[in-house]
Each structure stands twice: as C-alpha cells, then as structure tokens.
Amino acid sequence: MKKISILLVALSIISCKNTDKSDADLAKEATVDSLKIEYAKQRVIDSMNDAMVRQQQAQQKEVIVVNQAASTPQKKKWSGAAKGAVIGAGVGAVTGAIVSDKKGEGAVIGGLAGAGVGAGTGAIIDGKKKKD
Template sequence: MKALYVTLLALAIFSCKNTNDEAMVYEDAKQVAIDSMKMEMAKQRVIDSMKLEAQKQQEQARKEVVVVNQATPATTTTTTEKKQWSSAAKGAVIGAGVGAATGAIVSKKKGEGAIIGGLAGAGVGAGTGAIIDSKKKK
C-alpha cells in the first residue's frame, strides 16, 4: 500500500511540473529569429538604396553635357561614351574561365590543372581577340 501512495505522490509531483518555462524559451527563440530577420531586411534596404544611388550617378554621368561659348552663340553638345572592352580583353577573360574549368575537370591535380588551363585559355583567348580587333580596324 505504501508503494501505491509513493507512486501516486510521485505522479502528482511530476504532473504539476511547470511547462510554462518551455513555452517562454520557445517564444524567446522565436522573437530572436524575428529580430534577426528584421535586421537582415534593414541591411538589404540599405544595400538596395546604395545600388539605386550608384545607378543614378551612372545615368547622370552618361547624360549630355552642354558647353556654351560666350564668343559665339552656338552651343556644343558632347556625350560621354562608356568605354568598351576590346575583343582581346574579352577573349582573354572568357578563355581563362573556360581553360580553368576544363583544366580542373581533366587534371588529377585540380589546382594545378585549373591554373595551367586558365593561363593557356587566357593566351588563346587574347590571341583570338587580337585577331578580331585587327579585322574590325580594317
């Protein structure tokens, strides 16, 4: 009979355990996650606004510049043009990327293969681009 009373008493003690602490811990963790997401969203807004401002500055730099000469009433309009990459530079970059990827895939030593393939690809791409540049000039 004493064993039955002890068992019932132990059952009553464990059933009265306060589970509110677990709920509070869960709510705290949930609030930390929400705060973290809000901070990330705020950071992203700042980054987006900086990108937008940089884009506005680039557009402003591309606009026409008007120069007025006091001696003559005519106005001169000049436009600034964005510098283009030469075909040799484009070919070198593309060749280096393709050569590095191919060298890493084919070679047993991935790092060495990527370096050698990148250098070889850059050389071939620059040469091909130079040929294209010379044909465009003619």
C-alpha cells in the first residue's frame, strides 16, 4: 500500500505542473516553425538555381570548345614542287660553287639550275600523289 500511495503522490505532483503555455509562447513557436519551413524551402530553391547555373555554364563551355575548334586555322603544307625547288637551289648553289672557278657565278648558276630541276621533280611527285 505504501508503494501505491507514493506512486499516486508522484503522479499528482507531475500532473499539477503548469503545462499551459501562454498565447505569446505559442505565437513565438508558430513563428519559429514557419521560419524554419521558409528556410527549408529557400534552401531547395537555391540548390535548384545553383544546379541550373552549373548546367548553363557547362553548355556554354561546350559551345566555346566547338567554336574554338572550328576557328583554328590549319597550317598550309608546302607542295612537293616548292620543297623540290628549295632543296634543288641549295644543292645546286653548293655544287656550282665547288665546281666553278668563279665561286659566286657558279653558285648562282647552280642554284638556278637546281631550283628548276627540283621544282620539276616535286611537281612530278605531286602529280603521282594526286592520282593515288
């Protein structure tokens, strides 16, 4: 019986506590709860906006990469005739200078002859490449 009476006294003390909240406290809690909900909504909106910005930036980068690739000029390659003329002129000039008694005159004549032969040989090679 002692145990039951102690239990009843403890329950009555707990139940007599003032659990009523004032209207001001309830209003504060409602305000805090609504602010928490608004913050959560704003976080979702911000994250969606960030995702959209990242997606737009990725698309812009792709466009820039495509434009850069299209606008890059290609180097022009020398034709076989041009290469042959330059090589022939160099070899002809050296050979003419070595063989001739008049070094300057021999170099000029050898250079011109070598350029002509080299250009002709390069043109022949270019013609064969075009057929293939």
